[in-house]
Structures are given as structure tokens and as C-alpha cells.
Amino acid sequence: MKKICVIGLGYIGLPTALLFATNGYDVVGVDINTEIVEKVNRKIIPFEEDGLKDLLVEAVDSHQFRASTTPKNADVFVVAVPTPFDKENRMADMSYVIAATRSIVKFLKKDNLVILESTVPPGACEKCIALILEGSGLKVIDDFYIAHCPERAIPGNTLYEMVNNDRMVGGMDIRSSELAKELYESFVVGDIHVTSIRTAEMIKLMENTYRDINIALANEFAQIAEEAGVNVWDAIKLANKHPRVNILKPGPGVGGHCIAVDPWFLTEDSTKSRIITLAREINDGMPVYVMHIVKDMLKDIKKPSVTIFGVAYKADVGDTRETPALKFIRLAEKEGFRIRVYDPYVSDGKFEYPVLFMDDAISDSDCVVVLTDHSEFESLPTDMIGDLMRTRRIVDTRDCIDHEQWRKSGFEVRVLGC
Missing domain, CATH: 3.40.50.720 (NAD(P)-binding Rossmann-like Domain)
Known part of the structure; x- marks a missing residue:
């Protein structure tokens, strides 16, 4: 052959x-x-x-x-x-x-x-x-x-x-x-x-469903932690010190061509998929949860301008398939927010919304919302960004920025799960 x-x-x-x-x-x-x-x-x-x-x-x-x-x-x-x-x-x-x-x-x-x-x-x-x-x-x-x-x-x-x-x-x-x-x-x-052949079909779906359910658990932990006044990121790191525990990270939702999609393939002909369905609903609901955080932070501003940092579904790639960022942006627009997008890995024209240079995306913005944990976001020029914005506020949904550095630059910082 x-x-x-x-x-x-x-x-x-x-x-x-x-x-x-x-x-x-x-x-x-x-x-x-x-x-x-x-x-x-x-x-x-x-x-x-x-x-x-x-x-x-x-x-x-x-x-x-x-x-x-x-x-x-x-x-x-x-x-x-x-x-x-x-x-x-x-x-x-x-x-x-x-x-x-x-x-x-x-x-x-x-x-x-x-x-x-x-x-x-x-x-x-x-x-x-x-x-x-x-x-x-x-x-x-x-x-x-x-x-x-x-x-x-x-x-x-x-x-x-x-x-x-x-x-x-x-x-x-x-x-x-x-x-x-x-x-x-x-x-x-x-x-x-x-x-x-059927086992081979099942294996791929099981692998991605396992990860989806684990992420849903982490996202639920994040919401519980906020209510309890606990930093979920610290709690997960310490819980994972247990040799038989491996909790994944929470975030603004699940994207990609596999994890956000494949679990549903197991549910279509089965009546025994309650956890799978619930996990999908939890993860699909995370953009709404993040929207509540952003709305609360901006409740004193009419028609705020919001900058999205990262629309790729995962770090350090330009892939936007099934990205939760798209759902968040649409929710924000329905709330009357002005939305601008910056992503160092996504070219303009490759996403449903214009992808701008960083300076253009943050100019006169009221809030930055970090939706992707790109490596670049770990060490940004916080003073310069603050000088270009109208009000200094940032929401980190990935625990990927230096919170103390942003606070030193005068930013109000909110972190998912804290």
C-alpha cells in the first residue's frame, strides 16, 4: 500500500x-x-x-x-x-x-x-x-x-x-x-x-469528556471559592499536592475543536449521561458568570468601553474555534458595552470581530478582560497601558497576570475565583 x-x-x-x-x-x-x-x-x-x-x-x-x-x-x-x-x-x-x-x-x-x-x-x-x-x-x-x-x-x-x-x-x-x-x-x-472499532470511537470521546468534566469541577470550585472568600488558584495548587488529585484550571469557558464539542457525541444516544450534560452546561455558562463580574466592576460607568485580551481558545496559539471569548463579547455588546479586541496570536480577519494593535485596543478603555493566558500577558507594560486607558480596571479569568504589578500601577484587579 x-x-x-x-x-x-x-x-x-x-x-x-x-x-x-x-x-x-x-x-x-x-x-x-x-x-x-x-x-x-x-x-x-x-x-x-x-x-x-x-x-x-x-x-x-x-x-x-x-x-x-x-x-x-x-x-x-x-x-x-x-x-x-x-x-x-x-x-x-x-x-x-x-x-x-x-x-x-x-x-x-x-x-x-x-x-x-x-x-x-x-x-x-x-x-x-x-x-x-x-x-x-x-x-x-x-x-x-x-x-x-x-x-x-x-x-x-x-x-x-x-x-x-x-x-x-x-x-x-x-x-x-x-x-x-x-x-x-x-x-x-x-x-x-x-x-x-467502536472502542476506538469511544476512547477519543472519553478522553475529552474527562477533561471537560474536570474543568467544569474547577469552574464550580471557582464560584464556590468566591462565595467563601478563598483564592481558588491557591487552593487548587495545594490540593494537587495530593498524589491522587489532579484538578485542572478554571477559566471563562472551554473552547477548541474537541473538548467543547466531543462530550455531546456521547449524550445523543444515551440516557446515562447526566454528569456529562451538566459539565457542558457549567462550562458553557462561564462567559455569563464572567460577564457578571465585569458588570459589577463597571456598574458606575454608563456605556463602558471594554478591551478583550485574548480571543484564542488556549494559550500561545491563534486558534479561535469554539472560543468562549466570542460568547462573552456578544453578551457584552447586548449590555451596551463597546468592545475592542487584542490578541498577539490572532490576525485581523481571522476572528468575527476586528483584532487591533494593543495601543488601539486599550485607548480610552474602562476595563481590560483577560480571556486567554498568552505568555505575553504575564509581563505587560502596566504603567503605559494605564496611561492610555480612561479608568484602570482589569479582570483576570486565567490567573495569568502579575496582580501586584497591576495594582502598583493603580489598577483595580478582579480575579476569577477569588
């Missing part, structure tokens, strides 16, 4: 395609976005990711990789497209996965292997993917193979984690698993664990 066709050239599909291409395979990457295809073929990365540019140049220059808007004949097809969340019905939106799978039906040949990397609810490969592919006239297991190998990587460290993290491979049968395992062994240094 030497020819691979990867469907989807996003945050997961492109790195995956390039890793295969630089490890001995002839790879075609497919995306319906012509701009992405053109950029990639010109060796221009469509998003920032450490090491991705060098890998793309190597793959294209070696003629082992090219991008196309349509699938090509291959030995292996890898589907790596997004699985969005259908908010109205609280379930996985399978439309991209279904469309990608349908696009390869006419190219499917005997003994082909189809791998789904996209995150899906348990049973999706058997109930949906297999049935679509059998529209080719071929029969799964008898004529072709299906496996699920969910990605486990975070933006900013994707290539390292794809290579070094353990991977889970679940096939429709033993042969499917063996073929998929052999394929990923070409670049994965971590252990590759073989399991059933």
Missing part, C-alpha cells in the same frame, strides 16, 4: 498527509477549498503550526505530495474532516464526514483501506461509513477494509504529538486493524494499541 489519499487539509488532515508523504508514501491531499489547495501546492501553509512549513516544503519538493480538489485512486483513503456540533439538536453534525466518504465511493477498489480520523459517535463507522462505502458494490471485510484511528494532538504541538503520542487503532476486523497499524507505524514513535 503505497498510495494514500487524505480527504481534508485542515489542522489534522494536512499534518497527517505530510507525515505520510515524508515517510515513504505517495500522497494526494484533497480539500474542497480551492484557496487551500492552491496555497499548499505553492508550499504556503494555510495555518500556523510549528514545523509544518518545513514538512510541506520537503513533501512537495520530493514530489511525494500534491493537493487536489478531488480524490484520486489510492490504496488507502484517510478521512480527516471536521465533525461540528449541531447546537440545536445537541448531536454530531456528520455532514462533512458523510460528504467526504461519499466522495471516495467511485474510487474505491478491492483491498483498499479506508481510515476515519474524524471524531464520531460510537457506532458511526459501522452504521454510517460502511453503508456509504458499500454503495460502491464492494462489501466491507470481504472486499475492502475500514479502521478508525482518532487523532490526539493539540494546536501548537501537533506534529510532535502525532509522532510521539500513543495511537488507538480500531478495525472492522483483525485484518483492518493490522493494515492500519502498519500504516501508522511508518511515522508514529509512540505505541499503537489495537482495539475494536
